[in-house]
Amino acid sequence: MTDQPASLQALLQQAVSEHGAGRFAKAEPLYREVLSRAPKHPVALYLLGVLALQVGRPETAVELISNSLVEQPDNAEAHYNLGNACLALGRASDAEREFREAIRCQPDYAAAHYNLGNLEKDAGQLEAAERSFRAAARYAPDLAQAWCNLGLVLVELDRKEEAVAAYRTGLSKAPELAEGHNNLGNALAGLERYDEAVASYREALSANAVFGAAYRNLGTALQKRGDEKDAARAFRQALLLDPAIAENCVNFATIQRMSKAYEFASRWSRFALSIRPDYPAALMACGLVQLALKEFEVAIDSFGAVVQADPRNAAGWGNLGICRQELGDMDAARDAYRRALCLEPAATASIANSVLVSQSFLDFDRALLLARRGLVVEPLSAALLTVRADALRASGRLVDAEYWKRAVICVAPGDTAFYVNLNIVRRAQSRLHDAERDLRRGLIISPGHTKALMQLGELFAELGRLDEAVVLGRKAVRGAPDNVMVHNSLLFYLHYKPKLSTAEMMRDYRFFDDAIGRPLRNRWRPHSNRRDPRKRLRIGYVGAGFHWHSSASFFMPLMKNHDHARYEIFCYASYPRGEDCITQEMRSNADHWISTMGMSNDALVKRIRDDGIDILVDLAGHTKGNRLRVFAEKPAPVSFHWLDHGVTTGLSAIDYFLGDPVFTPEDSADLFTEKIWNLPKSVFPFEPIGWTQTETPPPAELNGYVTFGSVARAVKLSDDVFKVWAEILHQTPGTRFSLFNHACREPSVRQDMIDRFGRLGIGSERLSIGFCTQSQEAYAQIDIMLDTFPHNNGVTGFEGIYMGLPTVTLRGKAAIGTLGSSMLTQIGRAEWIAETVEDYVRIACEIASDPLALPELRSSLRRDLLSSPVMDGASFARDFEAACRDMWVKWCSEGEVVHQGEG
CATH class of the missing domain: 1.25.40.10 (Tetratricopeptide repeat domain)
Structure with a gap:
């Protein structure tokens, strides 16, 4: 028995020797023989566990290495390999714990830091991953992959210059890393250093001549710097390596x-x-x-x-x-x-189109599943990459969507449509100048591309460049007069342009009616509705705002207060963001709910006729998701526009425009193709939706100075508006100005706003410009709200009054320039309505001159609003229904003329 330890040691040494030589089949029984004699032998347990991992038995490895750690808990190498075994079993959290234990036992364990960094990177913990990769590189400076993975993380953190340095360090240690050269090229391309990117991609291909991604990226970089022929050769080579499925012509x-x-x-x-x-x-x-x-x-x-x-x-x-x-x-x-x-099942064209159809029904999970299935079949399909990116964008995953839209451009860099699609994601992220660059690149390829012109016009409008926007919008309309979307785009922002004459504006609306509306008159048919002035009327609402949307603050008070005994309510509802609590509440207040998601215009026209709708209400105008094409076919005897857009639709098929005496005064008829029908009081009831914010004290009490402010969209901020606001600040020394809107999330836009004030003599120290995720936070930082012109604030004006902000407005053209006047008239504050720019400046300065009065104003304004007709939903509903009844009686008495054969 005395020689057993020596024999055991010899046996172990023999096992280690066989193991080291790669003779696993001989080493394993020797380790097991050791363990049969000494079941808790930590070295044998550990090494047998390592062997099990090496031969693909991770479950056994976990058991053996864990048992060895009972005897030697501070064995860093054992913790590291136990982590690797857990990784092989997909147990990431257990693996992370073991790598951390390995580092605890041996802080300079580079491989453990590296593996931990990979786990953190995969989990999206980018800052932690950066620390781990830097530690791995510090303790093992020649570990090239640690430097390259650090580069990946830095790119994701948008620190591309640092990423380039990390890649270059790693590649100096291991020049054969093709993936590293490729990723370095990507980082350089992201910095628009295309010459260097091309060189990096060529290095990747020198290391791996069949690297398809490197060919694609090389082609894109060459395309960016204008080397069309070389780019084409690169793309052809990429396709040879991964050929697309093609249908044969017969x-x-x-x-x-x-x-x-x-x-x-x-x-x-x-x-x-x-x-x-x-x-x-x-x-x-x-x-x-x-x-x-x-x-x-x-x-x-x-x-x-x-x-x-x-x-x-x-x-x-x-x-x-x-x-x-x-x-x-x-x-x-x-x-x-x-x-x-x-x-x-492998028909990629049908897969791509199915993705779009699923997306139209808001079934994003199925859309993404189909897109992934298609890309397995045809990884370089631009159509599949595009629809996948679109589904990601529609579901709110903007960063992922941008990645895939970039991938589309890598596959097909010569198609303007793909640059247009990339711009949409950039705009959704408020990266407006990046979006402009995308569109300009697309227009270089196709100068007359309708959608690119339309999108660039919308972008310029959003940046306040209205003259350029209108020029582009009209060019797009001339190029595609039968495209409803380009008309919608131009007519939506046309009213934001200062000093636009009525005649000039109405020409664009009449052109829309001539191009889109009148050709559909040959589809008008007589209506079979029973001509009974006292019958229960069927009212149908058509729009795309049946969800949490600014217009819900105006529509909800009506829906809650309809008299269902006398009026049967039909909602032809679209909700592009999906159903939410607002959708559900609206549905509960409707007699009939018809989802129009995925429903064609023809099908909707037929459904409205089949439902026997008496009065059809357009809630959208030229805003996104409208169905003006349906109204152009006149599926109901009486129709009118109310709510979104707030100006004429330009569609002669719509009978009336619903307003009020201040919003649409009698002398404004020349601004409408519809006949104006005014309610006796406000045409906009108001209900704050989803607000929990209580009244806040005026910031002047805390700051010691008065703050003017605005939460208007950038499109409303013309140079004329800035000049007037700057004049107010000049006349009220010591005051400040706060401006909050979505576009100001982008630093360049924010700086542009500061510069515009600076050119008017207002220093940045008097400005607070930015973006608040909750509008209530913005209102809490403003003492006096300054309305925009010629386009007044919409729901933000009502919200500002609700939060107690005295508001100055300039009366302009109906109806975009009279909304503020209508609102202030209803709450008894007509003294804040300016008829001239001079009045506007004077009123603002007068309110600011008495800061001690601001607390009482702030507390009383909400009470004024609550007691006004604006927040009397029941009274508004009676006025609204009375207007519907009178319209119906008028139709019954006059009959109808059906136009056929036009167009």
């Missing part, structure tokens, strides 16, 4: 179609059908020509014939879905795509 007509010789393609398709009438390929060719010519209704017949002749023709179902989708019939499109994908 006949001469298809070849002609691909070369855009549509007349020949159509002729040869018809000739094929004259020989074999039910030949699916010929029917398909006809449909594809019609689809290319955007003859969607005719193409539906062709593709319908294809699937009737061959129900298992996946392409036929897919193209049928495209036609349905283009016509807005999303239910039918979804069914067609499902059939196509059942027959051909």
